[in-house]
Amino acid sequence: MTLSNTWHSNKQVVLKRLGLSEIAPTWNQRLSKLPVPFLTKIKWYLDIHDKNTCVVGEAHGFDSHYANDCNKCDKFSLDLESQFMKNQFRELEDTKVQFVHHWNEQHRDVTYSFIGKRRMLRWYDSFLRVDDYIQTTK
Numbered sequence: 001m002t003l004s005n006t007w008h009s010n011k012q013v014v015l016k017r018l019g020l021s022e023i024a025p026t027w028n029q030r031l032s033k034l035p036v037p038f039l040t041k042i043k044w045y046l047d048i049h050d051k052n053t054c055v056v057g058e059a060h061g062f063d064s065h066y067a068n069d070c071n072k073c074d075k076f077s078l079d080l081e082s083q084f085m086k087n088q089f090r091e092l093e094d095t096k097v098q099f100v101h102h103w104n105e106q107h108r109d110v111t112y113s114f115i116g117k118r119r120m121l122r123w124y125d126s127f128l129r130v131d132d133y134i135q136t137t138k
């Protein structure tokens with residue numbers, strides 16, 4: 001069952017648990033590729049360091065309001081950045097699981113609100129911030 005089918009189906013159906021591939025698709029792909037070459041890591045670091053474009057920022061629609069609105073999300077953002085930089089893959093995996101759990105508990109409606117209008121970060125071109133930084137997926 002796809003996400004949109006779940007959304008449009010009978011409201012009594014228990015909505016399926018969201019995975020990171022639905023919550024933050026760009027970062028789900030990136031984190032699954034770790035470790036990556038140093039230059040790629042540096043480019044991704046620029047994104048994960050930015051509260052708008054980090055894992056948690058993508059989940060919130062490339063918006064950093066969570067930094068003020070949700071202490072847990074803010075903490076996840078800091079932890080994921082730190083673990084990414086230090087190549088702490090096991091810890092990063094744990095944090096990812098905890099974040100997905102928190103998201104399903106607190107913010108899943110946010111993901112449903114993005115159905116059909118989800119944007120993705122460019123894969124490698126994090127430096128192109130001025131024009132066409134965010135790529136729209138069809």
Ligand SMILES: [Zn+2]
Pocket residue numbers: 066070071072073074102106107
């Ligand atoms: Zn939160």
